[in-house]
Amino acid sequence: MKQPARIFTGRIKDGKFLANDNSIWIGEIRRLEGQEVEINIGKRRMARSLSANAYYWGVVIALLAEHCGYETEEMHEALKWKFLRVHDEQFETVKSTASLNTAQFAEYVDCCIRLAAELGVVIPEAEQVA
Numbered sequence: 001m002k003q004p005a006r007i008f009t010g011r012i013k014d015g016k017f018l019a020n021d022n023s024i025w026i027g028e029i030r031r032l033e034g035q036e037v038e039i040n041i042g043k044r045r046m047a048r049s050l051s052a053n054a055y056y057w058g059v060v061i062a063l064l065a066e067h068c069g070y071e072t073e074e075m076h077e078a079l080k081w082k083f084l085r086v087h088d089e090q091f092e093t094v095k096s097t098a099s100l101n102t103a104q105f106a107e108y109v110d111c112c113i114r115l116a117a118e119l120g121v122v123i124p125e126a127e128q129v130a
Contacts, residue, residue, distance in 0.1 A: 008025050008028070046102050052105065052109075056109055056112075057076075059123060060116070061112075063116065063122075064121060067119060067120075068119070080095070084097070084108065
């Protein structure tokens with residue numbers, strides 16, 4: 001059975017990768033000795049917090065879906081279509097919310113809350129429901 005790829009985080013200093021958990025990094029390098037490997041490198045993107053995700057799904061999406069008569073997944077798709085559409089010369093696509101960084105996700109949620117207000121739906125602030 002194929003093992004899933006490991007993701008390691010760290011910093012680049014003086015042209016060297018310094019893993020946050022060096023012992024596991026070294027162990028993985030040794031385990032892969034002699035094998036072809038693939039390494040992807042890029043600036044680390046912080047994922048949104050579990051609380052931000054819970055607020056989005058449990059409050060914003062839930063209240064809007066109830067008001068509009070949609071299932072939660074349908075509401076999520078409708079909001080993505082409204083606010084995360086990408087146009088190019090040939091196609092129109094929709095971004096995944098998982099692809100958004102924390103600032104972009106916060107802006108997206110703010111757009112959803114403003115739409116809710118326009119529809120007469122009061123969305124409490126995250127701090128009010130925590």
